[in-house]
């Protein structure tokens with residue numbers, strides 16, 4: 283694991299989604315995840331950064347390594363000050379989209395990670411946190 287334990291990255295353009303993917307891939311590899319889990323984490327991050335860009339225009343992604351006595355993992359936070367999600371439970375349903383999307387981003391990110399929380403306030407913004415734990 284490298285010295286850098288956490289960081290943040292602004293999401294403001296389509297290109298930032300690509301850069302965020304690369305950043306998350308490097309962090310996941312550094313944390314010790316295998317190829318399958320790296321791909322899961324990168325895919326989840328891709329959906330959640332895209333949601334920032336598409337649904338809130340801009341925001342920030344934060345990442346940090348998690349380390350306790352028994353567990354090691356990676357936490358990713360996606361925060362924006364967009365319009366927010368009126369009904370989070372509905373938004374979590376597969377196929378639900380208020381845009382032209384497939385509506386698989388949020389349910390996909392949940393399936394691909396170990397923990398996911400969505401906090402959203404209409405008119406204030408949305409924060410999504412996902413965690414993936416390393417299993418030996």
Ligand SMILES: Nc1ncnc2c1ncn2[C@@H]1O[C@H](COP(=O)(O)OP(=O)(O)O)[C@@H](O)[C@H]1O
Pocket residue numbers: 329333334336337338362364365366367373374378379380381382383384385386387388389408
């Ligand atoms: N960051 C966000 N800000 C506002 N609304 C969001 C955000 N992320 C998701 N949503 C809402 O949740 C819905 C479902 O998201 P998702 O499953 O990724 O599907 P899609 O992006 O294809 O529409 C979106 O259509 C949108 O209404």
Ligand SMILES: [Mg+2]
Pocket residue numbers: 329332333383385386387388
């Ligand atoms: Mg989406």
